Amino acid sequence: MSTPTIRDVAARAGVSVATVSRVLSEDPRTSASSREKVFAAAAEMGFRPNAQARSLRRTRTDTIGVLLSDVRNPFFAEIAHTVAQTALASDIATLLCNADESTEQQDHALDLLVSQRVDGIIVTPQGDGSGSLRDVLKLGLPVVFVDRVIDGVDVPSVTSDNRSGVTAAVEHLAALGHRRIGFVAGPQETSTGRERLVAYREAIAAAGLDTDPALVYQGDFRVASGVAGARALLDLDDAPTALVAADSLMTFGVLQECQDRGVRIGDEVSVIGYDDIDSFRLVNPPVTVIAHDPARMGALAVAMIRDLLAGEPVTSAVLASNLVERASTGPARRSA
Template identity: 40%
Template sequence: MGSGRPTIYDVARLAGVSTATVSRALNGTGQIAPATGAAIDAAVRQLGYQPNTVARSLVTKSTQTIALLLPDIANPFYAELVSGIQQRALAAGSTMLLCTTEGDPEREEQYLSLLRAKQVDGVLVDGLVLPPERIADFVREGLPIVCLDRDIDSTSVPLVQVDNRLGARLAIEHLLSLGHTRIAHVAGAPGLRISDERVGGYRDALAAAAVEHDPALVAVGSFTEQGGYEATRALLAASKLTAVFAANDLSALGVMHAIAESGRGVPDDVSVVGFDDLRLAGHTTPPLTTIHQPAFEIAQRATQLLLDLAAGRGVPQRLHLLEPELVVRGSTAAPGLTEPM
């Protein structure tokens, strides 16, 4: 062997087998005797051999690469998704590419076109705004796509997400059980189905308790801290309320800021419930009562579905809903004896 980079021929010579046998062993494409496999592994380690991934992809029809398209990377919830996807991908011998779209449909289409040209094995998407028929075109052209968290209106794309409507019902039922009836909702971004589902769960729980829905108690917070803050300021100025259900934990931070700035206390004057159960939820003042959605499990499930599609295995079920869970901390309590503020 020369002093250059070791080749498959060097591995075969050291292991005492043919290059075809080494290729089958490394690509997992044939039956290899245990002793032969052990000899090849030992030769690979001794030589420090790194397989040619381009050549391997020609044999296996897989680049062992998947991609994730996110609208942004500012939301800590997305960090939990990335962690779950990366762990499952690595366990399957794949790497993950991360692309941020900023909610721009042209950029989404550019990324999907580029990823298809690069022959990635598949793409996970969250929060795409590209028209569903265009996404369906990519699927028909052979690019496996799985949606997680925020869905898209396409029957050709599997979806993994938490049961958003149920999660919202759990939040409102908790507040109702404490004695609240003047419950405001700081909603998510308009036009998103997950926002609509959480509003729907809010209204379902009120109706089941025979509490009349007051449209003046709903304001848009768009899933951001600033949005939650501004929505709550408007709600406090215009309505009497004793509790707020925020569409996510980030907007709940803005809700708590606005309540404190108004001279009120959480939960003494106003109780607050979020949605997501981010890691920071347990470290707010007071710690935030919230709805836990299993981000890591959502990510792992969606990644496995994508790997199955990429391997040619069918996915008969389109919708995969995971159960939310109420996590009670210090931001909720029974309403005080004073009039609602």
């Protein structure tokens, strides 16, 4: 389809071109129903207002949307908190939505945030960039990706350097004599899930460790898959002597399963978690983690949205991740 014009939008919406123009310029002489029709048609057709966009930008709602993958994940809750507090300091209100690690729910939430007329959206995306996310981008609404990105979707982002953190984790375990390292991977539909698994594979190959594919369990960033992953890996005939989990919730699951089966962490099996959640310091033994900085991510994402709204150039940021060594990792023993 060629680039839709204001005339195409009017035809699709069943209103006059003048009405479309008034809606797009935020003229108060428009009805709620015509606004709905026009915005729906514009979204369906991927209409991108040009001159009109400038008018749209002038009438801000001073509200941004934040779409989290999972509000129960302390890492994302920290991002949400920082975003809300940072935005509030600039008199910008924040509406949170929860995608619950579901692309369908992500679509629902994006539609909702657009209908609520937010000025911009900060999102930890999933999926392939189709669906409502494509519509949002076509509408020209400022979007910033945080933590995750989508390949081929050109959106400014704040992410962590997943490779360096996972590589440091594998090298730490290799130095402790571990040869078989189990990996509870995140969903391969997410960039973080993919990047962390690739980094694991490259790091174990580079360190000359066992590249047995049975050492990778495919999880889904939920606690239950951490439990199932630890169970599957520790049940292997040639069980790994160390486990690495690719996010905080799966780390909780791995720790639970180790505790439930009475495996001594840091002794019989070493465990490295992801994200430096408060409670990982309190677990017995305290958990070695791949740490990154959700508070800084959230603050930067708000700054990016503000720059986008101001028409300023925006550069994506990749923050460092690093290994925090604690007592959950120790010298390798024979398989657990």
